[in-house]
Amino acid sequence: MAYFTPYVDASGLHTPTYQDILDDLKYKMKAIYGQDIYLENDSADYQMLSIFALKIADSYQAVHYAYNSRSPDTAIGAALDSIVKLNGIMRKSAGYSTCQIIIKGTPFTEIVDGSVADRQGVIWKLPHSVVIGSDGAIKTIATCEIAGAVTALPGDITTINTPTYGWISVENKVSAIPGNAIETDGELRERQTISVANPSQTMLAGTLGAIRALSNVARVSVYENDTNISTVDADNNPFGLPPHSITCVVEGGDDEEIAKAILYHKGIGCYTNGTTEISLKDENEYINKIRFYRPTYVPIHVNVAIKKYTGYVAHLAQDVEEAVYNYLEMLEIGRDVSISMIAGIVMGCNPNPAKPLFGISSITIGREADDMASGDIDIGYNEVASPDYSLIEVGT
Structure with a gap:
């Protein structure tokens, strides 16, 4: 494509490419010094023209960024931050994961500016003051000191990081709620769309x-x-x-x-x-x-009995356990646990569905270990299914 003067039309801003600019500079050079001037890649004149062409192309690219910064659909980074302020919103900074924990110890013991640690050594801070109840226990929220989507599975937070007289133990029976990573441009654009649509x-x-x-x-x-x-x-x-x-x-x-x-x-x-x-x-x-x-967290017990076929390998049981866990973790608040969905997810762990390495002998699920059945689990409007690896059993 030949060089052209940059212009704006109904489809947007148009600028020539680096190669178009370089070819035009070579053409103009020959017009000045004659057609016999040597402008191959190994010449000094060519190297100088390529530097000029690159600088011009870089400038045109900057113009493109400036042009695109006028719309939330194409703006990026700081420009997008400025645009969405017109809708009364701003980019979300990284959040902090939180987790409900149970603290046990001597009744009425006060823990001031305490903290706990998980299996990976990550520190989780307690509220400024926590007082153990008359029954020797209290539930409270621990906040991770590291920003972002830090996870903690049930049973991961068991270490007292700031020993206090009368404080005996700490435990998390539910998974942590991951904090948000810093909001991406795509996520911010989506939220800007929601903010505009909300009034209508x-x-x-x-x-x-x-x-x-x-x-x-x-x-x-x-x-x-x-x-x-x-x-x-x-x-x-x-x-x-x-x-x-x-x-x-x-x-x-x-x-x-x-x-x-x-x-x-x-x-x-x-x-x-x-x-x-x-x-x-x-x-x-x-x-x-x-x-x-x-939400009230409902621990879900799952028992999957699989039938081995030719070629079965032991790690498939672990794949099934992880797939069931991920399904339970993604369920929204108030969403029932579907046994047919679990069955489909289990069979989906076969590397080749046309030649399965295992089948399903039985699946039972329940809220309690002694109340397992082969039907769906009803989840209340203010409840959410809570996965726990220790409650998911996969056998043969």
């Missing part, structure tokens, strides 16, 4: 989008009951959603920020349902009580 959606969708946009929020479910009666399940038992209410179940995030997102998007006269209650004062000095739920 229903208030329920707007509330969901506002909570999802908060820093360090992992999973969210929002339910609405627009009737005059409390909802009931299939057995006519109260489902927990009061009349004319919304129920938000949120994993991760800051309590007050979540409450603000609900208050500003829920709509007029709508009751907020939940066990976590935050009092917020609005611009009219009126105190609003905003409620929402934190």
Whole structure:
């Protein structure tokens, strides 16, 4: 393609390539000094022209970046940060993983600025002051001191990092909620799209989008009951959603920020349902009580009996265990555990589905080890399945 003057049309900015620029410089050089001038790759004149062409091409590339910085669809880095500020949002910095832990020791022992450590030696900080309960135990939240998606499986956090008289042990029975890595350009663009769309959606969708946009929020479910009666399940038992209410179940995030997102998007006269209650004062000095739920974690027991075929190798059992764990971990709040999904995931561990190395003899799942069955597990609206490798058994 021959050299052309840069221009802008309906399809955007157009600039010549490095090779187009270099060819044009060689053409102009020959026009000045004659067609017999030597401009092959090994000549000094060619080397000088290639330097000029590269500098010009670099400048055109910078113009492209500046041109693209006008739109959130094409802006990158700092330019994208500036664009999304027009929508009242900013790039999320890296968050910190949190984990619910159980501290045991002498009743009423106070732990000040304590910390614990996991199997990898990563430090998790406790709240400024933690007081052990009258029964010798207390549940609290430990925050990882390293930003990003640091993980901890059940049973990983067992070391007391700051010994305190009367503090005996620490344990995590649930997996940590991973913190967010610093938000990528793609994630920020997606959130910018949500922020623009929220006002045109229903208030329920707007509330969901506002909570999802908060820093360090992992999973969210929002339910609405627009009737005059409390909802009931299939057995006519109260489902927990009061009349004319919304129920938000949120994993991760800051309590007050979540409450603000609900208050500003829920709509007029709508009751907020939940066990976590935050009092917020609005611009009219009126105190609003905003409620929402934190999810209840349900440990899931899984027993898979596989039947060996010709060519079976031992590591496939471990592959099945990991695949089942990953399925349970990805389930959203309120999502039932499907035994048919587990069966499909197990069979998917065969390297070649056309020539399987194993089959399934049986699969049973349950909330308790003594209540296993070959049917789905119902998960409540404010519950979430919690995987644990020690509860997943794969045998032959």
